[in-house]
Amino acid sequence: MANKYISIRIDEFLLNKLHIVAQHELRSANSEIIFLIREAVEKFEEKHGKIDSLK
Numbered sequence: 001m002a003n004k005y006i007s008i009r010i011d012e013f014l015l016n017k018l019h020i021v022a023q024h025e026l027r028s029a030n031s032e033i034i035f036l037i038r039e040a041v042e043k044f045e046e047k048h049g050k051i052d053s054l055k
Contacts, residue, residue, distance in 0.1 A: 010018070015029075022032035045051055 018032060019029050022029045025032060025035075027035065041051070
């Protein structure tokens, strides 16, 4: 699957906290964001059922 790129707006204070969390988890900020998105999707699927079709 090809990687896609998105751009987000995030305030500097939250971004700094993200870097601290990522560093603690031995991940890059990008990898930490991907990890958190995957966790959110898993929680959503547990509550609402598996997402099968992608557009």
